[in-house]
Amino acid sequence: MKIDATDRKILSELQRDAAQSLDEIAKAVGSSKTPVWNRIRKMREAGIIGAQTVVLDAEALGFEATFFVLIRTSEHEADWQRRFLHALQARPEVQEAHRLAGDIDYILKVRVKNARAYDAFYQALISEVKVHNVTALLSMEQIKETTALPL
Amino acid sequence: MKIDATDRKILSELQRDAAQSLDEIAKAVGSSKTPVWNRIRKMREAGIIGAQTVVLDAEALGFEATFFVLIRTSEHEADWQRRFLHALQARPEVQEAHRLAGDIDYILKVRVKNARAYDAFYQALISEVKVHNVTALLSMEQIKETTALPL
């Protein structure tokens, strides 16, 4: 599927505020309801537009600690990797996980209520899968957060 | 503002799918339209519920490279910090930025079209603000991604 400038403007508006009405989006992109609706429908079908969610205030809900966890492992067999992956998927405090190129094998972003909760998470993880080396970076302050792609 | 179990269920539903109708949410949390609507309104006013956005398929839109950037700096004056912060805010490829405790001072999550675009970003950044040491971790594969908090 190909995306033109109008599609990009629509995506940009949706990222800014997905609760807008079609009329508002249409006005913002300089078109009218129906074409905008058709484009959104097509992009949804193509999987370019995925789920619609809300941004919550993590601090207000008691999630006051964010850690980035750098993981090195000596195990690289398929079985180990599968178990590791499942462990991450199953733990809701893991907000993001990437397999990396180079020296460090994995990075996790972990959101928890406090440092104690992080330790509980850490103990549970290393008891499930063997890892060679773990470094935790504690966030003092979130300077920027956005999910918006620059279109 | 205090949050009870019903509020948490509502938030959970909204995180799962913010496009649901009030009736659907009400059914899911075992209540009816109006109370759900009032609770959502109050949580919005309190800032617990923030913006509503869509999740886009970054790969399909040509953003194929994600880097985590670890930054050490020798400068810790207020002025340097302010300039650094502004530089990050101004760059749309920076999706996330944290000030850290310990050895490493900052971590960034940077999303770009390709490695070349990362290099352009990197050159631009270090020409704006002086940093002591930069390590870039390239993501090979995003194993997990969610913004949902475990309520």
Place this chain on the structure above:
DNA sequence: CGCCGAGGCGGGAAAATTTCCTATGTCTAT
């Protein structure tokens, strides 16, 4: 050069949803 077909566009109408009001119910503290 004109014609034809495909596809996007705008208007509008029906269905669904949100928003808001009112009356009723429930829980707590004294």
Place this chain on the structure above:
DNA sequence: ATAGACATAGGAAATTTTCCCGCCTCGGCG
């Protein structure tokens, strides 16, 4: 037990989404 504070259900009005239809534009083709 009772008053007060607050949450709830139902429903009505306004807004929004969804979808249908006729029109216009733009490409290729005779």
